[in-house]
Amino acid sequence: MAPRILVILGQPSAHSLSAAMAQAYRDGASAAGAEVRFLALGDLDFDPILHQGYRAIQPLEPALQAAQADIAWAGHLVWVYPIWWGGLPALLKGFLDRVFLPGFAFKYRPHSALWDRLLAGRSAELLVTMDSPPWYYRWVQRQPGHRQMKKTILEFSGIRPVRVHSFGPVVRSSEATRAGWIAQARALGLRAGGR
Numbered sequence: 001m002a003p004r005i006l007v008i009l010g011q012p013s014a015h016s017l018s019a020a021m022a023q024a025y026r027d028g029a030s031a032a033g034a035e036v037r038f039l040a041l042g043d044l045d046f047d048p049i050l051h052q053g054y055r056a057i058q059p060l061e062p063a064l065q066a067a068q069a070d071i072a073w074a075g076h077l078v079w080v081y082p083i084w085w086g087g088l089p090a091l092l093k094g095f096l097d098r099v100f101l102p103g104f105a106f107k108y109r110p111h112s113a114l115w116d117r118l119l120a121g122r123s124a125e126l127l128v129t130m131d132s133p134p135w136y137y138r139w140v141q142r143q144p145g146h147r148q149m150k151k152t153i154l155e156f157s158g159i160r161p162v163r164v165h166s167f168g169p170v171v172r173s174s175e176a177t178r179a180g181w182i183a184q185a186r187a188l189g190l191r192a193g194g195r
Helices: 017-031 062-073 090-099 134-139 144-155 175-193
Strands: 004-009 035-040 076-082 106-108 115-117 123-129 162-167
Touching (some): 017 076, 134 162
Parallel strands (some): 004 076, 123 162
């Protein structure tokens, strides 16, 4: 059976390095024979604010219902986004707040500090661009965005392994360097599609 891969572009702009890398990954995975679905968060119509937290049910817009169905379908989730102010773009965080809900991504156990990881059985890959040099983000800033996405969101929900690929610094990168990163994204897609 062909791998089922969902590529999620968490950068709001369709005309960005992240968008080009997401498309390259998608093309590589498709060329390798994977079934690939693509989700561009900037194209979705939804309220990114979880207004009442978990105290009240906030109905999911059709776009978010479809996104949950795509996540449930996929065996491998690929998240492509930039680091802004050390963390996730607001649109991506809002999407996660609205979609990774109790009953879908996790479930607390009654009278216990433990929880059920409802998205277990899936793996993930993060392709993350940044203006900081990746070594600086790792050793000086301690990777707050990577830790949040990997540990406290995806692995909390049972998704593992989660591989992180950092690309930067973007701010002064040459066209050739950016083309190299896009080629790397395609190669990663080829590898994932050939599982």
